[in-house]
Amino acid sequence: MKRRDFFKTAAAGVSIAALGSGKAAGSDKKLSEDRVGVLVDTNACVGCRHCEWACKTAHQLPASDLENFNDSSVFSEYRRMDAGSLTVVNEFENEENKLLPVHVKIQCMHCERPACVSACIVGAFEKREDGAVVWDSGKCIGCRYCMVACPFQIPTYDYDKAIQPMIRKCDFCVERRDNGMLPACVDICPNEALIFGKREELVRIARQKVKRKSDAYINHIYGESEVGGTSWMYISGNDFGKLRMPPLALNPAPGISESIQHGIFAYFVPPVTLYALLGVMMWVTKRRKDEINNNGNGNQDGKEGGK
Amino acid sequence: MIPAPVKHKFLTPGVFVLIIIALNGLVFLALRFIFGIGSVTNLDDVTPWGLWIGVDVAAGVALAAGGFTSAALGHVMHREEYKIIVRPALLTAMLGYTFVAFAVFTDIGRFYYIWHPLIMWNGNSALFEVGICVMIYLTVLYIEFLPLVTERFVGRVNLPDTFAFLNRPIDKTLRYLDSRLSITMFIFIIAGVVLSTLHQSSLGTLMIIAGQKMHPLWQTPILPLLFLLSAIAVGFPMVIFESLIASRSFKMKPEMHVLSRLGGMISPIIGIYLAFKIGDVFIRETFKYILVFDSTSWMFISEMGLMFAAFFLFLSRKITNSPLGLFIASSLVIAGVLLNRINNFIVAYQPYYNPVRYFPSVGEISVTLGCIALLVLAYRAVVMIFPVISREKRDIIKNI
The missing domain is CATH 1.20.5 (Single alpha-helices involved in coiled-coils or other helix-helix interfaces)
Known part of the structure; x- marks a missing residue:
């Protein structure tokens, strides 16, 4: 709290800025109690990458045949999302068992208090009541401030397009879900590595799993409280730092920028x-x-x- | 002392060099608009903002701060003796912000949607605030410049034959504008100062949302205050710097009686800025990052070193009384603030996943240099057409 106090005294000195710093920020929009999420269990993931294929297909991104996704040579280097993919699976060495590597799917985490929603100059991002963070192409001006703001470095941009470049990230398959379907990745996952459900429920399941198999899981639900909580959460037998998940503080992602x-x-x-x-x-x-x-x-x- | 258009040859060897630099920039600019941002920049998904935002926008806004600091001194506080710097500073701000707006236009992917923030609002976004303030301030600056246009052309509108019929209506419009503006100008002048205070500080708020992706040496909740103070600190040095260059380039005597006194005001402002900056290092206990002595810490040390050097130089009477001393000291402040903006927006941005350290491409540097060259050329042209720079009456008559 020392930080904040210092800021307040300092700002008061110049422009009486402290006047309303207690005011709640607009992105505190009421979220539904029933908002959804996905629990990723890296212990259950076999790295088949079918989710990558399903995601591309569901979002009309160019994708080759499903069989080609069984190719595990792509795991030789760490990959990130790009203009042609909204999710990727990476392979890591397993500290518990060298013969059994760990696979981690990454995509937009759909933060409870998203930095992109707070930052976007034209309000092109929206945190839906059901938890999904979605982007509106009709508003976006391509300034890429969302990419600067995102603590997970998720949004990607079409750098080689002069006209109508897109910001891309996982949209939690809102269209599919509005039609009563599961998110494409969850739907295709053969191994229950992705569990879709109410966020509240998922936290309970995650706690149970971690407690019941304390030898298989570390006691950390990644995303339960990082940056104020995320809709997608992870449990694993390995330290999340080793899985290249950024070690983040627990205060909401927009931080104090909104108060200022x-x-x-x-x-x-x-x-x-x-x-x-x-x-x-x-x-x-x-x-x-x-x-x-x-x-x-x-x-x-x-x-x-x-x- | 009265302001009058400068009578001088436009083309000199130096101007030719500037034109070449500008043309080179325009070539890369064309490529950017034809093939996209990726074709000329080193930007990628890891580093979405680079030289154009760090220097053209952030440093550009700071270096144009002379406009509002001298308006506050000359108009709000009515310090008559400083009146002669107000117009050159206003021109710097007007051209500077035009350049900033153009840089934004270049950097955003969907440049044709640049008007979106006007109708699509997000009050939580620091960028929205900066954008709106800069748009309004740019308009205010153009309004503040209008009296120079009316002063120059009232009773002197003389278009070539084909358009001669427009002479009377244009003259009338100018006269009307002149009479209205003289009554209402104070509204715009104060608005200009308020808008500047707002967006200079909000520019500092911009990077706060980057959170842990920003190096702790720069990531501080008082960033808006530091940005405002450093902008105020660089305002007068920039005015001095330009005045000395203009005098030299147009073979005029430097306005030392004003510039020296202006120089005397700079140290206290830098002092306050440095006090906050150092206080911040101690309160957040970030000095351990300074003592690492890696490239990041050296960037911080350089930025601070430049400001400290300038602080001490401006304290000395000997320095502020000599054109060379003033020039060097002012350059140090400008370099210090420029480096601070580069540090905040480029060096400090070190996200968790960061495989390749960003360095600007030839294309990015060319566009930035090209824009600066265009800016200098525009400044030169404007002071030769409009009454911006003040001189003794007899000198003006002699020159004509």
Whole structure:
């Protein structure tokens, strides 16, 4: 809390910014109690990459035949999402059992308090009531501030397109789900490595699994409270740092940037006050200047002023 | 002392060099608009913002701060003796912000949607605030410049034959504008100062949302304050720097009586900035990162070193009374603030997954240099057409 106090005193000194810093931010939109999520169990994932194929197919991205996705040579290097993929699976060495590598699927985590939603200049991102974070191409101006803001480095951008480049990331298959289907990756997963359900429920399942098989899982549900919680959560037998999941603090991703914004702009009070102050200053100094000029011009009125 | 258009040859060897640099930049700019951002920049999904945002936008906004600091001094506080710097500073700000707006236009992927923030609002976004403030401020700057246009052309509108019929209506419009503006100008002047205070600080808020992706030496909740203070600190040095270059280039005597006094005000401002910066290092206990002495820590040390050097130089009377001393000291502040913006937006951005350290491409550097060259050329052209730079009456008559 030391940090915040320091900020407050400091900001108050310049622009009375502390006025409204307690105001709740707009992205605190009410989330449904029934909002959904996915629990990824890396112990159950076999790295078949069928989810990658299903995702591409569901989102009309170019994909080769499903059989080609069994090729495990792609695991030789760590991969990230790009303009042609919204999810990828990576392979890591298993510390518990060298013969059995760990596979980790990555995609947008659908944060509870998303930084992209907070940051986007035109509000092209939206946190839906059901938990999904979606992007609206009709608004986006391509500034890539969402990519700067995202703590998981998820959104990708079409760098080689001059016209209508897209920001891409997992959309939690909102279209499919609106039609009563499961997310494509969950649907195809042969091994129950991806469990879809109410977020609340998933946290309970994850805790049970971790507790019941404490030798197989480390006691950490990644995403339960990182950056204020995410819709996608992970359990694993390996330390998440080893699986290249970023070690993140527990405060919501937008951090204090929203408080600062709302502090500076608290109902436009600070800017208007500054405006008024400057106006008064301008008027006073003008009068003084005029008085000095009048006296300097040999005006012998001899009233107050002049000195 | 009255402002008047500078009478001088436009083309000199230096100007030719600038034109070549500008043309080179325009070539890469064309490529960017034909083949996309990836074709000329080193930007990728890991590093979405680079030189164009760090230097053209962030540093550009800071270096154009002379516009509002000198407007505050000359107009709001009515310090008559500084009036002669207000117009050059206004021109710098006007061209500087035009350049910033153009840089944004170049950097955003869907440049044709640049107007979206006007109708699609997100009050939580620092970028939205910066965008809106910069748009309004740019308009205010153009309005503030209008009196120079009316002053120059009222009673002197003389278009070639084909358009001669427009002479009267244009003259009338200018006269009308002139009469309206003289009554209402104070509204815009104060608005300019308020808008600048807002977006200079919000520019600092921008990177806060990057959270742990930003190196702890720079990631601090007082970033908006540091950005505002450093912008104020670099305002007058930039005015001095330009005034000295203009005097030299146009073979005029430098305005030392004003510039020296202006120089005397700079150390206290830098002092306050440095006090906050150092206080921040101690309160957040980030000095351990300085003592690592890797490339990141050296960037921080350089940025601080430049500001410290400038702080001490500006304290000395000897320095502020000599054109060379003033020039060097001002350059140090400019370099310090430029480096600070580069550090904040480029060096400090070290995300968790970061396989290749970003360095700007030839294309990015060319576009940035090209834009700066265009800016200097535009400045030169404007001061030769409009009454921006003030001189003694007899010098003006002699020159004509």
